[in-house]
Amino acid sequence: MKPRLRFAPSPSGYLHIGGARTALFNWLWARSQGGTFVMRVEDTDQERSSIESVRAILDAFRWLGMDWDEGPEVGGPHGPYFQSERKPIYKELVEGLIREGKAYRCYCTKEELDRQREQLKARNPKAAFVYPGTCRDRTDQPDLPHVVRFKTPREGSTEFVDKVFGAISTPNAAQQDFVLVRTDGYPLYNLAATIDDHLMDITLVARARDHIGNTPQQLLLYRAFGWEPPEFAHLPMMLSPQGDKLSKRHTAVSVQEYRDRGFPPMGVLNYIVRFGWSFGDQEIFGKQQLIEAFGWDRVGKGDGKFDDKKFADVAFEHLKREDLTSLDEYASSVKPFLDARGLTDVPEAALKAAIPGIRERARTLVDAANDLDYYFREPPELDDKARQKFLTKEAAPRLEALAETLSTVEPFTADALEARAKHWAEQQGLSMKDFAQAARVALSGRSASPPLFDVMVVLGRERTLARLRRGAELAKS
Ligand code: GLU
Ligand code: ZN
DSSP, rough: OOOOEEOOOOOOOOBBHHHHHHHHHHHHHHHHHHHHHHOBOOOOOTTTOOOOHHHHHHHHHHHTTTSSBBBBTTTTTTTOGGGGHHHHHHHHHHHHHHHSSSEEOOOOOOOHHHHHHHHHHHHOOOOOOOOOOOTTTTTOOOOOOOOEEOOOSSSSSEEEEEETEEEEEEEEESSSEEEEEEETTTTTHHHHHHHHHHHOOOOEEEEEEGGGGGGGHHHHHHHHHOOOOOOEEEEEEEOOTTTSSSOTTHHHOHOOOOOOOOOOOHHHHHHHHHOOOOOOOTTOOOOHHHHOOOOOOOOOSEEEEEHHHHHHHHHHHHOOTTSSHHHHHHHHHHHHHHTTOOOOOOOOOHHHHHHHHHTTTOSSSSHHHHHHHHHSSSSSSOOOOHHHHSOOOHHHHHHHHHHHHHHHHHHHHOHHHHHHHHHHHHHHTTOOGHHHHHHHHHHHSOOOOOHHHHHHHHHHHHHHHHHHHHHHHHHHO
16 A cells, blocks of 8 residues: 655644654655655644644745645645644544543533642642543533543553654553543644544654654544554654754744745755664765655664754755756746845846856855846946955056957857957966956956856856946046
């Protein structure tokens, strides 16, 4: 049977980078096996969930290039895929459990439970309060506010073999009669997730290990419903550099922030896949390679620590290498960043001609847009220091003469331009360094750029000559 996997976000914000890692493992396995990747929105908590957050999460998935086969927007045969639309399903199944004596209504009020908790605390400050089962054997069902609790077996234990953590056994006595449905009829996570994983035919649940403690409760529910449980794989955590829970205090944690910083999506996926998975010493993977290499046998238990610098290096590697980010992809990815600088109609061909000259150095697409700016801005922005240093009175006639001699170069290629410029310089008794920086500032407005003659080729003859002449004018004034 082809595996069916899922990612089940609670839409109360953005897509957290740790959530993206969890989604990635599920997605990779689905893609490598020809299986199905389901997106299920766990939005029963109306106060915390929002449609904007759902949108932000889906956008982040689209940007990362992780497509989902069933779920919001695409639908599928196991819908609805929003838990808020599945309440009647949970209700009916919970009523069945109550009828069969596997769950019960608990009428204890919050005040009563708080009082019991206080009493326990007074006796033993360290003890954890466990619901004493007051309503467990109640037979009446008055029409009063109540929660629904699971009647956890008092004997035996719940066992499973985790694909990452191995055999795990939890004595049932350690489990209290946990709440399935709140007073307001709101189904709690363990109930809704179990029912949905079953009804959506999920074969493997892979999620972060902070959920490992929920798994015994979910398994008790599978047993109570008489359902075959899926397999489980709990994944190590992505921690802060100090080893605590990774949060905004440490770094950017939303996927969107990395997009806005100009990281390429594969750079993000490549960095986060290493939290829990490794493949020998190989650090850098393209998407297809990753799909082919991924497997549960290489998923380890060790938590990882987030490292901004490492992340930035991996992202850069993806931008730099043409086998990882094709020229077409680079051009379309950098466009929004050029737009943001007001460069809204950049010709495609010139953009693609300019990119090879800058991609060796641009660590992000934000850098890339900055490095590409002068090719497309007319006139280029002029750096004051560069102007003062290099557009000197002495430089003016040189720039004019250089423009003159380059005006007739055929073809307008870097080699031909260089040969002509060298020849001209010799005749003048000059060397390259006597005019190269002035020419660079005239052409780019800056004192650093890719090789001069490459810049000229990207600019084309007309703009090269115009900029050299404009540089000469500026140098005179
Ligand atoms: N909505 C849960 C969460 O975001 C899903 C956990 C699970 O994968 O079962 O943590
Ligand atoms: Zn009770």
